[in-house]
Amino acid sequence: MHRKLAALLLTLAAVVCAQRRVDPKNTYVRVICVVPLVGGGTQADPKRPMYAPWPLPSTPPRTGIIAFAQQISDDGKYALAEFVARDWSAFSAILSDKQVKTFRKGRTTRTTSRRS
Numbered sequence: 001m002h003r004k005l006a007a008l009l010l011t012l013a014a015v016v017c018a019q020r021r022v023d024p025k026n027t028y029v030r031v032i033c034v035v036p037l038v039g040g041g042t043q044a045d046p047k048r049p050m051y052a053p054w055p056l057p058s059t060p061p062r063t064g065i066i067a068f069a070q071q072i073s074d075d076g077k078y079a080l081a082e083f084v085a086r087d088w089s090a091f092s093a094i095l096s097d098k099q100v101k102t103f104r105k106g107r108t109t110r111t112t113s114r115r116s
Contacts, residue, residue, distance in 0.1 A: 028066070031091050032082045033102040037072065047072075049081040051094050064090045 039047040039054075048054055052068045053061075060066045067084040085091060094100055102108070 028084050028086055029088055029091075030082055030084050031094060031102055031104055032080065033094060033100050034078055035081050035094075035100050037077060037079055047076075049079040050100075051083065052081065062086070 035050040037047045038050050039045045041047045046054075049068065049070050051065065052070070053065050063086070065083050065085050068081055070079040070081045072079050083091065083094065095102060
């Protein structure tokens with residue numbers, strides 16, 4: 001009786017612990033793009049990537065861009081930015097802008113990322 005109970009508990013523990021949490025990199029939709037910097041460079045109007053939400057909300061919004069990360073270029077005119085949203089509709093303005101070079105995970109290949 002005790003052997004069966006122990007075997008059952010070990011089996012249940014293995015099944016429950018078998019599921020891993022989803023990596024935060026894969027929880028939302030993301031787009032990486034090269035965008036110009038906007039803003040005056042003051043505390044009230046800092047330099048930031050175009051399409052970055054400003055002013056920053058105290059709590060993440062339910063719609064639109066909820067987060068971004070940036071790396072500014074050497075000349076200080078452009079930024080390589082990663083924008084994060086809950087769905088693709090938040091990126092409609094970015095994806096329709098022909099001046100912005102975009103890269104989408106799983107969709108952009110080396111041949112499609114080059115623009116003439």
